[in-house]
């Protein structure tokens with residue numbers, strides 16, 4: 001239970017992703033709640049999620065979050081992953097007795113912004129085929145053309161970039177072409193970054209785009225929700241060192257460690 005959390009309480013917010021994608025959400029959570037102790041979990045043993053089946057995600061994510069909740073006793077979990085949220089959010093919520101904030105494609109704000117009434121949804125292959133996306137499109141973008149494209153390559157590019165490896169603009173351009181090259185794609189003025197890895201490469205996508213495109217993601221809204229759900233709770237007096245938990249051993253090269261430390265994640269653990 002999360003009631004009665006008083007000043008000085010060090011219970012963390014747990015931010016969950018298959019890899020480094022959730023760092024785009026973590027940045028907003030940190031900005032909104034600077035004193036929150038953070039446990040960031042990268043399920044690299046299960047990475048990537050976007051090419052898995054619904055059954056695999058539905059089996060993996062609730063079980064893993066259950067283990068993590070027991071181990072780290074978070075006051076709140078942020079599933080900073082569209083793939084995991086669009087498939088397993090309801091199951092996680094019913095399995096765990098603590099608030100869970102999910103990440104779903106930011107179709108609503110994108111529809112509010114599109115002047116051309118034509119949106120693109122760029123996510124993982126698993127996310128873009130979810131009924132959840134049909135539902136969001138019907139509810140919030142009923143008068144818009146909504147094109148979708150799933151790209152596993154873009155997830156790999158974001159991971160590589162965070163590790164300091166070179167990535168090629170032609171790869172970013174190919175991913176965008178998969179969306180904008182569809183019929184009606186020339187009208188699209190707003191693209192939903194429906195995978196949390198993609199805001200980490202937003203600048204490259206903008207650089208290779210054939211025209212000015214408004215790239216929209218939901219991270220700020222997620223942080224506002226986390227702030228709302230922890231309203232009135234106490235926090236430690238000073239910002240604490242954040243922890244990143246990996247689910248499989250990995251090569252933590254110096255560049256990567258610096259990248260993580262720059263985001264406040266200095267302690268590295270293995271689940």
Ligand code: DGL
Nearest residue numbers: 021049050082083195196
């Ligand atoms: N970043 C995740 C998402 O928001 C998934 C990336 C992956 O593991 O394929 O969907």
